[in-house]
Amino acid sequence: NVTQQKIEELKGNSYTPMSEHDYFGVAEDRNLIVVQIESLQDFVIGESIDGQEITPNINEWLNDSMYFTDVYQQIGSGNTSDAEFLMNTSLYPLGKKATTDQVGGMELPSLPRMLDEKSYHNVTMHADEVEYWNRDELYPALGFDDYYDDKFYGEKDTVGFGPSDGWFYHRSMGAIDEIDEEYDKFYAHVLSLTSHTPFEMPADKEGLDLPAEYEGTLTGNYLQSVHYADQALGEFFQDLKDRGLWEESVIALYGDHSGLHGKLLKDEDQDLLADFLGERYSLLNRFNIPFIVGVPGEEELTGTVDHTGGQIDMMPTLLNLLGVEPESLYFGHNLLHYENNLLGMRYYVPTSSFLNNGTFYIAQNSRFDARILNMQTNERIEDTYKDPNHAFKEEREDILQLLQWSDAYFESLR
Numbered sequence: 001n002v003t004q005q006k007i008e009e010l011k012g013n014s015y016t017p018m019s020e021h022d023y024f025g026v027a028e029d030r031n032l033i034v035v036q037i038e039s040l041q042d043f044v045i046g047e048s049i050d051g052q053e054i055t056p057n058i059n060e061w062l063n064d065s066m067y068f069t070d071v072y073q074q075i076g077s078g079n080t081s082d083a084e085f086l087m088n089t090s091l092y093p094l095g096k097k098a099t100t101d102q103v104g105g106m107e108l109p110s111l112p113r114m115l116d117e118k119s120y121h122n123v124t125m126h127a128d129e130v131e132y133w134n135r136d137e138l139y140p141a142l143g144f145d146d147y148y149d150d151k152f153y154g155e156k157d158t159v160g161f162g163p164s165d166g167w168f169y170h171r172s173m174g175a176i177d178e179i180d181e182e183y184d185k186f187y188a189h190v191l192s193l194t195s196h197t198p199f200e201m202p203a204d205k206e207g208l209d210l211p212a213e214y215e216g217t218l219t220g221n222y223l224q225s226v227h228y229a230d231q232a233l234g235e236f237f238q239d240l241k242d243r244g245l246w247e248e249s250v251i252a253l254y255g256d257h258s259g260l261h262g263k264l265l266k267d268e269d270q271d272l273l274a275d276f277l278g279e280r281y282s283l284l285n286r287f288n289i290p291f292i293v294g295v296p297g298e299e300e301l302t303g304t305v306d307h308t309g310g311q312i313d314m315m316p317t318l319l320n321l322l323g324v325e326p327e328s329l330y331f332g333h334n335l336l337h338y339e340n341n342l343l344g345m346r347y348y349v350p351t352s353s354f355l356n357n358g359t360f361y362i363a364q365n366s367r368f369d370a371r372i373l374n375m376q377t378n379e380r381i382e383d384t385y386k387d388p389n390h391a392f393k394e395e396r397e398d399i400l401q402l403l404q405w406s407d408a409y410f411e412s413l414r
């Protein structure tokens, strides 16, 4: 008996149908190109080191797009593939298991299926083997018409897992060109790969001249690989412009999950990151990913949006712009409309951890102490969180309810 209204009310909003939201359908009938960048975290956006921008192409794009600064990853143990699932369903991933292990034979209500109703051709592109993360089961479950995998991209210019982003975008552009010729409009989910851990790049792809203390560190390698990912993306964007596709499309970008975490992150990295950021590298920095949406020609849709959001909110936000009201349940919401948000987290922090507009509450388990971060200052809030009646009790119960509804809905689709 869950309704969209109940979901929104639990987050503290009074629900209105999407067709009544501002900007509904402003990008109706445009192509949709969504780029998921491997390991891209928000803290590098707009930043420089020794006068060199880490992501100059993304930074330039921010002048003509909406930059959602306060968006967080919500993946479970399915990592990159959970990010794909979140983007295309606006449902919570399962957490302890990769969601893609559970979707075989399912027909999920999804972005490709909703766009199919509007005569879009829906494709997904990634240079790795399609069997990795069971994507050969995920993509039919999501209703994509076609996928492009390692068989299409080959092994040219391999870095780490597969061909470089430069080659990947070049080949993808060729495919997109053909799709554009054949179909009225399309949705392409484009998943980069080069900036994957451990971020070791060949010398010809290390474009930053880093200070000596960064050389050979995880942090230094990360900055180099993200800089390369941005360079390859810039070439892709230029290609889209040269072919006249840019103005006919909505272009979105987000990071799938953090790159700097876990055992590879040494004390020296914490020091370098604190120096780079001017503050302690915290869980907020780790989970904060960029979400950027461009609707070329719509000057009103530019600038910074600081509504708190997550990967679960990306699909509804884009559907609003495209003028598509979902007919099935979704657990995120249109970030341009609602001000309140309550975002569940699982797996990377204990279940029942959550983010809302002011707070990142991390529940306690054997690995984590309970702690609370102030979203504005990135500082820990000293509170009575060990008291069972602490100030965040209600939100924790609400988040467990949302996760339970999402899981039950997912099961009901079998």
Ligand code: GP9
Pocket: 078, 079, 080, 081, 128, 129, 132, 161, 193, 196
């Ligand atoms: C694998 C690639 C990376 O195909 O998408 O996945 P990850 O290890 O980041 O989950």
